[in-house]
Each structure stands twice: as structure tokens, then as C-alpha cells.
Ligand SMILES: [Zn+2]
């Protein structure tokens with residue numbers, strides 16, 4: 465029997481869970497400030513949804529999906545990304561009829577069969593937004609500003625914004641044509657993947673990280689020169705608004721993102737500590753997807769960020785906040801009788817909102833005090849035989865060891881605890 469965890473998955477132990485929880489709290493607060501509301505979709509969908517939405521020619525669909533047949537013989541896939549599910553849910557629940565501009569965000573687990581690396585897992589945590597309904601460049605800029613603010617609030621400080629436009633269905637053919645003419649005589653210098661992409665989806669060659677392919681691309685025509693008037697104006701307006709809102713960006717003509725559905729603006733958030741080829745997130749406009757899924761002609765834009773990679777980058781920046789969980793009170797007891805009294809007091813204090821713990825292993829007083837320290841208890845309450853006979857307990861402040869006898873009454877104990885916890 466195999467009892468180890470599956471390659472590419474990870475156990476998040478309690479200390480690390482605290483770090484995730486703190487990041488998730490920042491995420492939700494920032495989203496709410498910008499008017500984005502959370503949507504939760506299933507972790508699995510019909511495989512077709514991703515073939516159609518993410519794109520048939522993408523690496524994600526071709527090589528990375530966890531696909532299986534369910535007992536009814538249907539092809540099901542674990543979601544490799546969030547956007548197709550959100551757009552499906554948007555249409556299936558007629559959200560556009562409720563309000564014609566919808567701002568949705570999601571946070572959850574995604575699954576991709578990729579080579580596991582630092583901060584890259586086969587089951588990973590991703591958040592993202594989808595802003596559906598407006599084609600205004602202001603919305604492009606709003607999503608970018610929101611993305612940068614979320615990253616900053618979670619704790620990532622050094623983020624570079626890279627920007628490009630991948631045009632629309634009107635201007636794409638002429639750009640593809642010029643790229644095809646440029647690459648055709650150099651096909652032998654491209655990697656196998658890129659030679660295949662030359663036939664299936666030529667734009668993806670721009671994205672290749674292989675050294676030889678990058679060399680070939682050095683003098684390749686860039687999309688900017690081929691944008692139609694509408695795309696050109698849109699892209700200029702995005703850049704103008706970014707400048708006006710003091711957002712720094714770098715134009716990257718090779719930025720196409722690994723997905724088929726983008727139109728016009730695309731962008732990536734690059735963490736400088738993870739290296740130039742490693743984005744912590746990115747997104748872009750996808751004005752055709754709602755229609756592709758059988759809905760009306762509704763434009764949309766969104767981004768997605770990997771939480772595991774963000775936290776890794778923050779750790780590399782040396783900025784991870786260690787959240788110390790402090791216990792208010794630890795009850796120390798001596799024998800069977802005082803121990804039972806301790807158990808009753810434990811429950812009464814918890815009911816009153818005091819985080820309280822006690823020993824359940826019949827350990828010595830010394831061992832109990834050590835346990836109280838390990839748990840970071842601010843105070844301990846010692847119930848000794850002699851104290852109990854006088855209906856009293858000893859309250860000890862753990863920071864300086866000062867002790868005080870008080871009455872064994874919940875109100876009295878809470879009053880004294882509150883005095884000491886605040887200090
Ligand atoms: Zn265009």
C-alpha cells in the first residue's frame with residue numbers, strides 16, 4: 465500500500481495554515497474594497513469546458529489536465545484554472561440578467577500535471593477575478609491596480625508589471641502572417657514544441673523559454689506594429705491611464721500568456737525574487753469567451769495569481785510574518801480531584817470567549833508549566849489541593865512569573881485574566 469502523499473501535492477501544517485489564513489484575509493478585504501464578490505464553482509467540470517475555454521492547443525489542455533471518466537462514462541477534468549468555470553457559472557445562472565456588469569473573484573484549488581518545482585505544485589491554490597460586461601480600458605486598469613494592491617497587501621513588495629496587447633480577430637491574421645513569414649526560413653532553429661506551434665498556434669512561439677527559440681525571436685515583428693485602430697486606441701488609453709494613476713509598467717512584446725482566449729490587453733505580475741520568467745500572476749482581456757460559451761456578446765477581463773508562489777516570493781523577500789497564536793490561559797492541576805475541577809473551569813472559560821487549554825496526559829506540574837510555555841499561554845491558573853480546599857486558585861502571569869491567589873469564581877477569574885491579558 466502506498467501511504468505517502470502524491471508527488472506535487474503538499475501538506476499544509478498548522479503553522480503554515482496561519483500564514484495562508486492571514487493572506488486570505490487580506491485577499492478578501494481588498495477584493496471587497498474594489499467591489500468584487502466571491503464565487504465558488506465545482507473543482508471538476510466536463511472536460512469539454514476546458515477544451516473550449518482554455519483552448520485546445522494550450523499546454524494546459526494537451527499535457528496537464530487530470531482527466532478521468534466517471535461512472536456514467538462522461539469525461540471529467542479537475543479544473544486547471546478558474547476562468548472557464550466562472551464564465552460557465554455566470555451564464556448558467558444568468559448573472560448578466562441581474563446586473564450587466566459583474567465583478568467576481570474566486571479562490572481555490574486548481575490541478576495541473578506539471579513538473580513540481582519550488583512553489584509550483586500539481587494541486588495548487590489560486591485566486592483570480594473576472595470583470596464581465598465592460599470593454600472600457602478603465603476596467604483593464606482597475607484590474608491591474610487591484611492585482612498590484614492585493615499582492616502588496618498580502619505582503620509582496622517587489623512586483624514588476626509587464627504589459628502587451630495581443631489584438632483582436634480583425635488584426636490578428638495580418639500579424640500572424642508576418643510572424644509566419646519571419647519564422648518560416650528559421651524553422652530548423654526552433655524547438656520541437658515551437659515547430660508544432662508554428663502549425664497550431666504560432667503566437668505561442670513568442671512565449672517559448674528555450675534559449676535557441678529566444679534567439680530566433682530577437683528581430684521578430686511585434687504585435688504593436690500590427691494592431692488595428694480600435695486595438696491601438698484601446699492599448700494607448702490603458703497605458704495613458706496607468707501613467708495617470710502612477711503605475712509603473714514595462715512593455716513586453718513577447719508576452720502572450722499561455723492561454724488561447726486573450727484579446728487586446730495582456731499583463732503579468734513578475735516577482736523579482738523568483739526570476740524574470742516566473743510570474744506570480746497575470747491576466748488579460750477575453751472579449752470572446754462569453755459568446756464562445758453560447759452567451760451574448762459580452763466583453764470580459766480577468767487575472768489569476770498563484771497563492772503558493774506569492775507566499776514563496778514573500779518568504780524569499782524575507783517578509784513572511786510569523787503569526788504567533790497566543791493562548792490566553794492554561795489550567796494546571798495536581799490530582800484527580802483538582803483535575804476534574806480544572807476540566808469544568810476549562811469549559812466555563814471557553815464559553816466566555818477565553819482561549820483556554822489544559823493537560824490531558826496526567827503530567828507533572830513541571831511538565832504542565834512547560835506545555836503552557838510551549839503554547840504561548842499568557843497566564844496559567846493553578847488549581848492545587850490546598851487552594852481548592854479554600855475555594856481558591858493561583859493565577860500566574862507567564863511573562864514575569866508573578867502570582868496571585870484569587871477566588872475560584874468564573875467572574876473573578878475572567879476579571880483577573882482580562883487585566884493580565886491586556887498587558
Ligand atoms: Zn484589433
Ligand SMILES: [Zn+2]
Nearest residue numbers: 655658672677
Ligand atoms: Zn521553442
